Amino acid sequence: MAPVGVQRIFNPDGEVAAAKAASTECIPYILSTASSTSLEDVATANGDGGQRWYQLYWPARDKDDITISLLTRAKKAGYTTLFVTLDTYLLGWRPSDMDNGYNPFLRADQIGVALGFSDPLYRKQFKQSHGKEIEEDMSAAAFEWMRTIFSGTSHSWEDIAFLKEHWDGPIVLKGIQTVADAKKCVDVGVQGIVVSNHGGRQQDGGNSSLGMLPHIVDAVGDELTIFFDSGVRSGSDIAKALALGADCVLIGRPYIYGLTLGGEAGVSHVLKSLTGELELTLHIAGIPSARKKDLNSDRSD
Numbered sequence: 001m002a003p004v005g006v007q008r009i010f011n012p013d014g015e016v017a018a019a020k021a022a023s024t025e026c027i028p029y030i031l032s033t034a035s036s037t038s039l040e041d042v043a044t045a046n047g048d049g050g051q052r053w054y055q056l057y058w059p060a061r062d063k064d065d066i067t068i069s070l071l072t073r074a075k076k077a078g079y080t081t082l083f084v085t086l087d088t089y090l091l092g093w094r095p096s097d098m099d100n101g102y103n104p105f106l107r108a109d110q111i112g113v114a115l116g117f118s119d120p121l122y123r124k125q126f127k128q129s130h131g132k133e134i135e136e137d138m139s140a141a142a143f144e145w146m147r148t149i150f151s152g153t154s155h156s157w158e159d160i161a162f163l164k165e166h167w168d169g170p171i172v173l174k175g176i177q178t179v180a181d182a183k184k185c186v187d188v189g190v191q192g193i194v195v196s197n198h199g200g201r202q203q204d205g206g207n208s209s210l211g212m213l214p215h216i217v218d219a220v221g222d223e224l225t226i227f228f229d230s231g232v233r234s235g236s237d238i239a240k241a242l243a244l245g246a247d248c249v250l251i252g253r254p255y256i257y258g259l260t261l262g263g264e265a266g267v268s269h270v271l272k273s274l275t276g277e278l279e280l281t282l283h284i285a286g287i288p289s290a291r292k293k294d295l296n297s298d299r300s301d
């Protein structure tokens with residue numbers, strides 16, 4: 001399940017419901033830094049049997065202490081793989097959000113800032129600089145946290161060494177859309193990439209993620225684990241992405257629609273439907289498994 005922020009906007013049970021459903025359906029859950037629930041509470045909901053990964057919105061290098069605090073908390077709470085989203089160091093131009101004056105991080109209920117508000121270091125620093133607790137000036141605290149995680153400052157390839165120093169598990173870079181960048185990921189020694197255009201929500205007119213997938217797989221598929229997302233809506237879409245060389249597919253909006261309409265049960269329903277349709281698609285196509293060797297074999301004759 002792709003990292004999707006602010007899930008309590010869609011349903012009051014938000015990330016807790018989604019992480020519970022993930023665990024029930026044996027699907028890994030990726031928690032966003034823009035979560036509306038603390039990472040510790042999501043870990044509890046996901047449980048001992050759940051597989052959970054953490055997605056970092058990476059603060060600028062002058063806030064390395066905050067990055068270390070987030071990574072340390074995530075590791076302690078059982079998140080095993082680090083996804084680092086590269087395509088959103090600032091938010092894209094989103095006309096409908098602007099028309100509605102909508103910014104989830106600045107809403108009166110401060111819904112997308114739970115990881116900051118629950119971070120002991122951020123709380124301490126806020127108190128030192130403002131002379132008061134976060135709860136005494138939630139608007140200022142929310143604004144500063146948003147500027148921390150969407151800093152407007154991109155990172156360099158050299159900065160990856162810092163993450164490797166502070167995360168002793170696999171690292172996956174999310175938002176790769178070119179062969180050249182994919183090759184760079186091999187050079188800097190990460191374990192995986194997500195070929196993603198952020199569900200089309202960042203760069204208007206950007207590449208089609210599925211269009212780029214086979215080129216990137218050809219270039220680095222033997223060296224990196226390739227995740228794919230953006231636009232997967234059905235089990236047959238999953239089969240196509242796997243057949244084009246993805247090792248794993250992330251789902252964004254479909255499970256959020258389930259969360260919105262039906263909470264935990266709604267998310268479970270979407271996950272069951274997608275995996276069910278994938279299985280059926282393979283059966284009907286006469287493909288014995290979702291393994292690469294079966295999906296990629298030449299069936300033209």
Ligand SMILES: Cc1cc2nc3c(=O)[nH]c(=O)nc-3n(C[C@H](O)[C@H](O)[C@H](O)COP(=O)(O)O)c2cc1C
Pocket residue numbers: 002003004005006032033034055085174196197198199200201229230231232250251252253254
């Ligand atoms: C409402 C919404 C919020 C999102 N929040 C995040 C986020 O916090 N972090 C992140 O890396 N990607 C975020 N994404 C992008 C997803 O992780 C994923 O790349 C995208 O949704 C995949 O496309 P799909 O929705 O077509 O499946 C968000 C997407 C949506 C729709």
